[in-house]
Amino acid sequence: MLSSFDAEILARLQFAFTISFHIIFPAFSIGLASFLAVLNAAWLYTGDNAYRVVFDYWKKIFAVAFGMGVVSGIVMSYQFGTNWSDFADKTGPVLGPLMAYEVLSAFFLEAGFLGIMLFGREKVGNGLHMFATAMVAGGTLMSATWILSVNSWMQTPAGYSTNEVGQFVPEDWWAIIFNPSFPYRLVHMVLAAYLTTAFVVAGVAGWHLLKDRENKATRKMFSMAMWMALIVTPLQIGAGDAHGINTLEHQPTKIMAMEGHFDSHPEGAPLILFGIPNQAEKRVDYAIQIPKLSSLILVHDLNAPLKGLDTVPDEDEPPVAIVFFSFRIMVAIGFAMLGIGLWGGIQRWRGRLYDTKWLHRAAVVMGPMGFVAVLAGWITTEVGRQPFTVYGLLRTSDSLGPVAAPAVAASLIAFIIVYFFVFGAGTFYILRMMGQNPATPRLGLRDGPIRTAGITPVQQTHEAHPAE
Amino acid sequence: MEFDLAFIWAGIIAFAVLTYVVLDGFDLGVGILFPFANSKKDRDTMMNSVAPIWDGNETWLVLGGGGLFAVFPLAYAVVMSALYMPIILMLLALVFRGVAFEYRWRTERWKKVWDLAFFGGSTIAALCQGIALGALVQGIAVTNRHYSGGWWDWLTPFSMLTGVAVVVGYALLGATWIMMKTEGAVHHRMRDLAKPLAIATLVFIALVSVWTPFQNPVYFERWFSMPGTLVTLPVPLILAFAVYKLFHGLANGRDVSPFLAAQSLFVISFIGIGISFYPMMVPPSLTIWDVAAPDSSLKFALVGTVVLVPLILGYTAYAYWVFRGKLDPEAGYH
Numbered sequence: 183m184l185s186s187f188d189a190e191i192l193a194r195l196q197f198a199f200t201i202s203f204h205i206i207f208p209a210f211s212i213g214l215a216s217f218l219a220v221l222n223a224a225w226l227y228t229g230d231n232a233y234r235v236v237f238d239y240w241k242k243i244f245a246v247a248f249g250m251g252v253v254s255g256i257v258m259s260y261q262f263g264t265n266w267s268d269f270a271d272k273t274g275p276v277l278g279p280l281m282a283y284e285v286l287s288a289f290f291l292e293a294g295f296l297g298i299m300l301f302g303r304e305k306v307g308n309g310l311h312m313f314a315t316a317m318v319a320g321g322t323l324m325s326a327t328w329i330l331s332v333n334s335w336m337q338t339p340a341g342y343s344t345n346e347v348g349q350f351v352p353e354d355w356w357a358i359i360f361n362p363s364f365p366y367r368l369v370h371m372v373l374a375a376y377l378t379t380a381f382v383v384a385g386v387a388g389w390h391l392l393k394d395r396e397n398k399a400t401r402k403m404f405s406m407a408m409w410m411a412l413i414v415t416p417l418q419i420g421a422g423d424a425h426g427i428n429t430l431e432h433q434p435t436k437i438m439a440m441e442g443h444f445d446s447h448p449e450g451a452p453l454i455l456f457g458i459p460n461q462a463e464k465r466v467d468y469a470i471q472i473p474k475l476s477s478l479i480l481v482h483d484l485n486a487p488l489k490g491l492d493t494v495p496d497e498d499e500p501p502v503a504i505v506f507f508s509f510r511i512m513v514a515i516g517f518a519m520l521g522i523g524l525w526g527g528i529q530r531w532r533g534r535l536y537d538t539k540w541l542h543r544a545a546v547v548m549g550p551m552g553f554v555a556v557l558a559g560w561i562t563t564e565v566g567r568q569p570f571t572v573y574g575l576l577r578t579s580d581s582l583g584p585v586a587a588p589a590v591a592a593s594l595i596a597f598i599i600v601y602f603f604v605f606g607a608g609t610f611y612i613l614r615m616m617g618q619n620p621a622t623p624r625l626g627l628r629d630g631p632i633r634t635a636g637i638t639p640v641q642q643t644h645e646a647h648p649a650e
Numbered sequence: 651m652e653f654d655l656a657f658i659w660a661g662i663i664a665f666a667v668l669t670y671v672v673l674d675g676f677d678l679g680v681g682i683l684f685p686f687a688n689s690k691k692d693r694d695t696m697m698n699s700v701a702p703i704w705d706g707n708e709t710w711l712v713l714g715g716g717g718l719f720a721v722f723p724l725a726y727a728v729v730m731s732a733l734y735m736p737i738i739l740m741l742l743a744l745v746f747r748g749v750a751f752e753y754r755w756r757t758e759r760w761k762k763v764w765d766l767a768f769f770g771g772s773t774i775a776a777l778c779q780g781i782a783l784g785a786l787v788q789g790i791a792v793t794n795r796h797y798s799g800g801w802w803d804w805l806t807p808f809s810m811l812t813g814v815a816v817v818v819g820y821a822l823l824g825a826t827w828i829m830m831k832t833e834g835a836v837h838h839r840m841r842d843l844a845k846p847l848a849i850a851t852l853v854f855i856a857l858v859s860v861w862t863p864f865q866n867p868v869y870f871e872r873w874f875s876m877p878g879t880l881v882t883l884p885v886p887l888i889l890a891f892a893v894y895k896l897f898h899g900l901a902n903g904r905d906v907s908p909f910l911a912a913q914s915l916f917v918i919s920f921i922g923i924g925i926s927f928y929p930m931m932v933p934p935s936l937t938i939w940d941v942a943a944p945d946s947s948l949k950f951a952l953v954g955t956v957v958l959v960p961l962i963l964g965y966t967a968y969a970y971w972v973f974r975g976k977l978d979p980e981a982g983y984h
Contacts, residue, residue, distance in 0.1 A: 290706065583797070
């Protein structure tokens with residue numbers, strides 16, 4: 183089946199496949215690491231045992247998700263070289279140091295303190311354990327910062343020159359790191375990770391509230407997640423809007439594809455709510471649209487002119503349908519999240535947060551939606567940048583290394599089989615842990631930390647709590 | 651004073667790779683030895699001995715890859731293309747092995763599956779690392795900044811030899827690590843395994859050393875010209891001392907010295923390879939300076955490295971200190 187494809191499309195499929203799997207895990211672990219740090223701090227500060235129960239519950243889920251993120255991430259760090267070695271040679275001088283900083287300032291931090299966070303509370307005491315937990319959370323955010331700077335530079339390159347062998351050479355590191363789209367992308371992605379996690383937590387809590395609405399730990403989880411949904415979703419919609427305006431300035435072609443604007447609109451562009459882009463005929467079929475609203479959203483002026491894809495050479499256009507649909511999926515989920523957040527806020531105000539079964543059911547349905555939105559958002563921005571890897575400068579077809587199609591096909595099939603098997607099993611274990619009531623003292627087969635001799639545990643009884 | 655940034659970076663990358671071998675070698679070795687444990691409980695203990703630290707150890711491999719991309723992008727591009735198959739295979743093997751740490755505690759029915767994943771993943775990862783090393787020593791064909799060989803060029807008798815050598819060597823590191831971290835049955839089992847593994851490791855070191863000059867005579871010459879000679883002279887002495895400490899420690903029931911002696915075998919072998927290579931980064935045609943990124947990249951990355959690597963070594967040492975001492979085989983099952 184794959185033999186009819188050339189090496190380039192196979193390599194693109196492979197990158198899309200491995201990065202799509204990978205992004206799921208960081209989106210979850212960035213949010214969960216911060217959540218765990220907050221829970222641990224709240225437990226230490228208030229002495230309320232419910233926080234500790236929730237911490238221990240999510241800690242084990244975090245361990246599995248983090249493990250999957252690590253191994254799928256190692257693959258990514260080598261993927262630039264295996265299939266995309268021309269890209270690696272040309273962009274290495276600019277992007278390589280940023281990724282080296284990610285490894286040095288983030289990966290080591292997470293990995294070094296993860297063992298202490300998972301297994302070391304009894305050995306190091308609560309203070310240092312809190313420090314380790316905060317370091318893991320800080321590491322995940324640091325990692326997001328560097329890798330989003332790398333991605334943003336590929337979208338909106340700045341601060342470089344080129345040398346005689348065609349490499350990008352750094353001229354101004356400040357301009358490279360803080361390239362025009364980076365601050366927007368960073369805020370949008372970190373908020374996305376927080377929201378994704380909040381909705382997973384809300385979904386799990388909702389599931390258990392449907393069965394037992396008295397459990398204090400479950401209530402705590404649901405309450406915290408609903409606060410996040412209420413406060414962060416509007417912030418995220420605002421951040422997304424700002425990001426879109428930034429994209430209009432620096433990558434207008436991507437916006438044209440997102441909006442489905444095949445034609446230029448000199449007197450205000452319509453917002454196409456739905457339709458089927460027909461790239462061959464350069465029009466959107468069955469379009470349902472609101473006049474001038476696109477101009478209002480993007481330029482904050484009803485009559486502002488917006489250029490369409492008719493101003494872009496065909497060979498520089500991205501595949502419009504993918505970008506058009508993935509963008510709409512992301513936005514729809516965003517507004518559904520806003521709805522849940524508001525509903526939760528109203529029910530809380532009425533004192534019925536834990537008694538509204540339909541809210542709990544809706545939370546369960548929305549539980550995995552953050553992942554869908556994250557994937558849809560990344561597909562929008564990555565496919566929307568095509569046909570370039572470095573926007574406007576380096577074409578995807580010039581980024582490919584000297585790889586043979588059969589080799590890429592073989593490795594692609596291997597990745598697909600292994601990822602579905604391994605991460606399918608991991609997802610199953612995570613779902614099974616989530617199915618356990620948070621009040622259950624033992625979640626997995628292994629519950630406690632690993633203890634070695636030669637040091638007296640700080641707390642003699644395992645799982646001792648200061649509140650008791 | 652002008653620093654030769656490319657030279658400094660070659661040293662740093664070499665240090666990162668060596669640190670990776672020293673730190674992850676033994677925990678891959680623990681996986682390689684998994685089928686040799688006598689009981690399920692012993693396997694639990696073996697895995698627990700590396701559970702809190704394996705992730706940090708493996709991060710040095712990411713630094714090796716990421717660092718190469720940053721400062722020697724052409725080497726990264728060419729080597730990854732040339733070693734396509736072993737690299738992909740190693741990554742997939744590391745996936746299996748990495749998730750086994752968590753998965754095998756989450757299921758009874760499938761525990762055997764993840765035991766196998768841990769063993770198979772560790773062994774294949776080690777084998778691929780050895781093959782990659784052998785293929786690099788053989789040399790990589792480069793024309794006009796591109797790899798110009800075929801996608802099976804890495805597979806030769808020599809690279810298979812280096813592959814198996816690394817598996818055996820890592821198993822020795824794993825055995826001596828477990829000896830150091832455990833007591834009782836599993837400790838004695840590993841002590842019994844360590845001696846044949848030590849002999850086998852030495853045989854492989856000898857075979858690879860003898861065969862290497864036949865890959866390219868220049869490797870041999872580098873040992874007997876400056877600055878290689880400075881290191882050539884004491885190497886046999888240090889090697890003899892390490893071998894003595896290893897067998898003496900094994901015979902006398904020492905806990906720590908066999909592990910350190912086994913590690914020093916790796917350090918010496920690594921320095922030996924370094925002498926053979928210098929000043930090449932991708933033999934036979936690309937030197938350190940041919941593949942180096944522009945100075946502005948090297949400088950920027952160096953600032954962070956100089957500040958952060960000592961910090962990393964510091965908190966890594968702390969994490970090892972927290973989990974020091976012998977494992978309590980009963981812990982973790984209350």
